[in-house]
Amino acid sequence: QVQLGESGGGLVQAGGSLRLSCAASTRTFSGYGVAWFRQAPEKERAFVATISRSGTTYYADSVKDRFTISRDNSKNTVYLQMSSLKPEDTAVYYCAATILVGLNTLSNRYSYWGQGTQVTVSS
Numbered sequence: 001q002v003q004l005g006e007s008g009g010g011l012v013q014a015g016g017s018l019r020l021s022c023a024a025s026t027r028t029f030s031g032y033g034v035a036w037f038r039q040a041p042e043k044e045r046a047f048v049a050t051i052s053r054s055g056t057t058y059y060a061d062s063v064k065d066r067f068t069i070s071r072d073n074s075k076n077t078v079y080l081q082m083s084s085l086k087p088e089d090t091a092v093y094y095c096a097a098t099i100l101v102g103l104n105t106l107s108n109r110y111s112y113w114g115q116g117t118q119v120t121v122s123s
C-alpha cells in the first residue's frame with residue numbers, strides 16, 4: 001500500500017509560481033508512474049501532467065510550457081513546478097501513482113491517490 005501526501009498549495013496572484021510536492025511512503029517510489037490531476041469547483045477531475053518510471057513526461061495542453069513535473073527518487077518525491085499561473089488554474093491538485101508502465105493520462109489507471117492540496121490563483 002502506497003500513501004501519498006501533497007504539499008505546497010496556497011494562494012498566489014496571477015502570473016506567479018508555486019511548487020507542489022508529492023511525497024510517497026514507499027522507498028520503491030521509483031517503480032511507479034506518477035501524475036498530477038486537478039479538480040476545479042463543479043468540474044470533473046482533469047489530467048495535468050505525468051512522469052513515467054524512466055522520467056519521461058507528458059502534459060495537458062492547457063499547462064504545457066508553464067508547468068514542469070519532475071521526480072527525485074532519492075527523496076521518494078514528485079514535484080509540479082507551476083509558473084505563469086492563471087485564475088483558471090485554481091483547483092484542488094491531486095497526485096496519483098500507478099505501477100503501470102508508460103504515460104497514463106486516465107485517472108482510472110492510478111491506484112493510489114493523495115488527499116489533495118488547494119491552489120488558488122487570484123486575478
